[in-house]
Amino acid sequence: MxxxxxxxxxxxxxxxxxxxxxxxxxxxxxxxxxxxxxxxxxxxxxxxxxxxxxxxxxxxxxxxxxxxxxxxxxxxxxxxxxxxAQHKPTAIRDELLVAVLAADSGDVEAVKASIRERRQWAEAKISRYERLRAKLLDGMDEEEFLATAERVGPYLTLLRGLSFERDNVRWCARSLTVLERRGARLDAST
Amino acid sequence: MxxxxxxxxxxxxxxxxxxxxxxxxxxxxxxxxxxxxxxxxxxxxxxxxxxxxxxxxxxxxxxxxxxxxxxxxxxxxxxxxxxxAQHKPTAIRDELLVAVLAADSGDVEAVKASIRERRQWAEAKISRYERLRAKLLDGMDEEEFLATAERVGPYLTLLRGLSFERDNVRWCARSLTVLERRGARLDAST
DNA sequence: CTCACATACTCAACTTGTTGACTAGGTCGA
DNA sequence: TCGACCTAGTCAACAAGTTGAGTATGTGAG
Missing domain, CATH: 1.10.10.10 (Winged helix-like DNA-binding domain superfamily/Winged helix DNA-binding domain)
Known part of the structure; x- marks a missing residue:
């Protein structure tokens, strides 16, 4: 609805x-x-x-x-x-996270590849968002923009998208490190 | 599927x-x-x-x-x-962000209230996740856990949830500040 | 000269997700 | 002993989202 x-x-x-x-x-x-x-x-x-x-x-x-x-x-x-009105809390559905949850008994290499792909995708989104942001700000700094703009809603939702994708990139990097170290350890123990 | x-x-x-x-x-x-x-x-x-x-x-x-x-x-x-397999990028659907996008020509006070509510909800989620994390770690520090655990998938997905909600809290705080300053400015100009 | 891509949609079939009500017993506190 | 909440589900109806194909024309790159 x-x-x-x-x-x-x-x-x-x-x-x-x-x-x-x-x-x-x-x-x-x-x-x-x-x-x-x-x-x-x-x-x-x-x-x-x-x-x-x-x-x-x-x-x-x-x-x-x-x-x-x-x-x-x-x-x-x-x-x-x-x-x-009241708004229901976020509904996320992320297949990649389902795959990560099951990674230990699945195809770890493929999951790592998916995480790398996601990281690239997130980075691409970040640059699109940055371009959009620059366009919204139109040369102003943030303070000035927020003080003078007719609407701040689009800017605030853009910020949310930006930090979501940045967070994604960080998490992808961290997860890759963990999975790689783990792979090395498991190889060594066999 | x-x-x-x-x-x-x-x-x-x-x-x-x-x-x-x-x-x-x-x-x-x-x-x-x-x-x-x-x-x-x-x-x-x-x-x-x-x-x-x-x-x-x-x-x-x-x-x-x-x-x-x-x-x-x-x-x-x-x-x-x-x-x-390949995984489609995330599908998010967040009503609150739709409301924020339209906030400027809607009921700003109500949107602010919704943001405050969401922030509380996110904080509650964070503490639940922290408890779950402590339970998973079971007294170990993260390094030790990641080196010895049978499965790291659940821990990694938990980390994603945690940082998502922390990001949520930060964004809520920022948006409230922006909307409040704006409210003050508009009041002053009438 | 062809092929991919952009404009600007429409139609049909299908799979998922949501809402609300119903059954039927058990526990726990005031 | 009353009402609220927990266990452990089932059923039906509807709303929302997905997939794939089809129509018709124009532009630009190689």
Whole structure:
């Protein structure tokens, strides 16, 4: 029920097509809400019939037509209601951690490879987030930005994503060290 | 498809009833895989028909009978195959972050209250994790434990949970500061 | 000139996850 | 002895998320 709210929050930045929303989700919101394009399109349809958003079709010459969605006042109300509601604690589902939990009686080398891959992925995310941050700050330092910006929400959620990925990198490094030392010890004892 | 694997990983510790698994999930695995008891029971049934686990019924005098599940060799194989497979990057879904994203045009006071609540929740998780950690270490220091323990997987995933929640607490504190300063500024300017 | 990739979606089938209620006894404290 | 909570589940209905394919056009690189 909360993809709706994520979409509405994303539409606070102004009207957007489903396609652009999907990209925006991938860039900035993916850190705390992921979804496939299919989910988005389906949800946008429902939200339109529920009156939370309106669409206007823009005809384009050399591209398929697109529908630009924007928040209605009902949508804004709903979103405000949502911000005032209680929020369930995070739901994480991380296959890599399941694999690490079972690593001791599984394929340790493969798990180590997965951890290395994850670390690289996290590093790539960090640089994307840093670029986004620089763009938000637009030359200002953090203090100045926080004092003058219209919205601080996007910045705060970005910070969360950044520190999550940094934490990921640290944990990957630590786990690799542990698993490697362990491998060396087990080799020595045979 | 991966709740199965989480269940199998949990069964590496020995046979367990659905009820106990639900509790174990809540305590140690919830950090990277959450599910409701209903999901567990349904999945356990399926896993049994698929031959990944076997059940034996234990009759109890003063309590309802229970079924103890344990891994079959097919289950072990499956689990090893899983550890060797590729793992999709994390899927997080956090309503609180959606609310923070929309906070600027929503009910800021309520969002602040939610952040405070989340911080408390995270702190409670941290102490539970610390207790679990002390229990795993069993008087040893970390080096000694990592050198002698049969399994390090559970310890590594626990570390991830711990640092995730510590990061949460830090982010909550930072966000509250930002939102409070902002509130003060806005009040002053009206 | 072809191939990959971007725009901008739609449809269908399927698997997972969530919610709420129900059964049925036992223990423990006020 | 009443109510609250623990053990140990089951059932049904629904909501949400995933996967894979299909449509149709345009741009840019090699």
């Amino acid at each position: 909360s993809l709706r709210n994520a979409v509405m929050a994303a539409l606070l930045d102004g009207e957007s097509s489903g396609y652009d929303l999907a990209k925006a989700f991938d860039a900035a919101v993916a850190n705390f809400w992921i979804c496939t394009p299919q989910q988005l399109y389906r949800e946008l349809d429902r939200m339109e019939t529920d009156g939370l958003i309106t669409a206007r079709t823009v005809e384009q010459e050399r591209r398929p037509n697109k529908r630009l969605f924007s928040l209605t006042s009902l949508g804004r109300e709903e979103l405000t209601r949502f911000t005032a | 991966s709740l199965r694997n989480a269940v199998m990983a949990a069964l590496l510790d020995g046979e367990s009833s659905g009820y106990d698994l639900a509790k174990a999930f809540d305590a140690a695995v919830a950090n990277f895989w959450i599910c409701t008891p209903q999901q567990l029971y349904r999945e356990l049934d399926r896993m049994e028909t698929d031959g990944l686990i076997t059940a034996r019924t234990v009759e109890q005098e003063r309590r309802p009978n229970k079924r103890l599940f344990s891994l079959t060799s097919l289950g072990r194989e499956e689990l090893t195959r899983f550890t060797a």
